[in-house]
Amino acid sequence: MVIAHAQRNFARAAQAPLVALQDVNLHCAPGSFTALIGPSGCGKSTLLRLIAGLDRPDAGSVKVAADDPERLQKAGRLGIAFQDAALLPWRTVTQNIRLPLDITGQYQAGDAARIAALVELVGLQRFEAALPAQLSGGMRQRVAIARALVTRPDVLLLDEPFGALDQILRRSMNLELQRIWLERPTTTVLVTHGIDEAVFLADRIVVMHGNPGRVAAVIDVPFARPRAPQLFVEPAFRALEEQVAEVLYAQRGGAHP
Structure with missing residues (x-):
């Protein structure tokens, strides 16, 4: 999957267009698991919709398996699960x-x-x-x-699938998703607000900033799979969470909570 200089604008009455995404560049290797994380309104779901072929960029390009996402979506080669089942x-x-x-x-x-x-x-x-x-x-x-x-599908797209669940159930579903993915490793892109969820599940974490939405950093996750529940409390896991948080909150111009 290759996203090159993607931009998405939304028209507004009597105002300049809202730039939801600007100059977004991203490459996801086949069989990889990528997490998109960022504040609300930074364009995560908009980017996922471009990958899914449910929307089109105003500039730049989005290619999945060197093909047009809309065509792949109609052919059933893109699988999508949202927060609402x-x-x-x-x-x-x-x-x-x-x-x-x-x-x-x-x-x-x-x-x-x-x-x-x-x-x-x-x-x-x-x-x-x-x-x-x-x-x-x-x-x-x-x-x-x-x-x-x-x-x-060639690509599995997950838009906050566990966002409505409580913390205990969400942690359980993280373990289940890892098990499912290990049995059927499909190129996966997950949108999440959970730093711990991103670190536990992904190979790479794409941290986004907003106004306009853009990629602030891409952080590799070094932990081997399968990842046991005990990983959540290990110092290396906590350190990586801290690294992601520092980038995530940097846009606010101060330390994160």
């Missing part, structure tokens, strides 16, 4: 996972085994026939991740 309440777990295949007309009888494997991958065995109202918040997000993977 957005499951259809009348469809079961299995039916929600197969939804992208139904929409594109790609579902075939042989896909049932693949969907069953995804149910097992996200740890929802015995809940195949459950409706969303019968699932916890974390379980609904597992369904959303499985749904994002059902088309065998």
